[in-house]
Amino acid sequence: MNKAQPLPTRYDPRELTDEELVARAHDELFHITRAYEELMRRYQRTLFNVCARYLGNERDADDVCQEVMLKVLYGLKNFEGKSKFKTWLYSITYNECITQYRKERRKRRLIDALSLDPLEEASDEKTxxxxxxxxxxxxxxxxxxxxxxxxxxxxxxxxxxxxxxxxxxxxxxxxxxxxxxxxxxxxxxxxxxxxx
The missing domain is CATH 1.10.10.10 (Winged helix-like DNA-binding domain superfamily/Winged helix DNA-binding domain)
Structure with missing residues (x-):
């Protein structure tokens, strides 16, 4: 039976694949975050773009990105690699976008219901x-x-x-x-x- 070789302690995270970074994160988190940070650096821009286009504004997209990054940080230890890291990341992103979208929709309905002048409320959009x-x-x-x-x-x-x-x-x-x-x-x- 082959024993897994210990990972070398010194490495350049930019030279590793997503799978290698996930393996590193399994071993290093929460003491060392270098592998996690590299994964987030690789996907940060696309992650934000996905959220912004789905939600329609950058403020909500930024909030969702922060939530996704926290879920990835705490979930990487349990990520089993049954799918690609990228697929897992966008699955989390999709679910968080759906949650945010529903929250915003409920908030808008509440504002409309409580607003004395719905036309004034609608024209007050800043985004x-x-x-x-x-x-x-x-x-x-x-x-x-x-x-x-x-x-x-x-x-x-x-x-x-x-x-x-x-x-x-x-x-x-x-x-x-x-x-x-x-x-x-x-x-x-x-x-x-x-x-x-």
């Missing part, structure tokens, strides 16, 4: 509308939340369909079908507006 930013964001406001998440995971996180299906707890064919239908709807919508 820019997603449509004003252009690019992919301009498209994403025209799809429902599940289709939006599929498109974000595909285009921003650059995940394979099987990884997206695993994260969203959907079948592979259902994921591909929703992806295709969302793209078809967007093509129809934007071809209609370009013709007028």
């Amino acid at each position: 820019p509308k997603v449509e004003e930013r252009g690019g992919l964001d301009r498209w994403l406001v025209h799809v429902n939340p599940i289709d939006r998440e599929i498109l974000v995971l595909r285009f921003v996180a650059e995940l394979e369909f099987q990884e997206i299906a695993d994260i969203m707890h959907m079948g592979l064919s259902a994921t591909k079908m929703r992806y295709k239908r969302a793209l078809d709807r967007l093509r129809d919508k934007f071809s209609d507006t370009s013709e007028t």
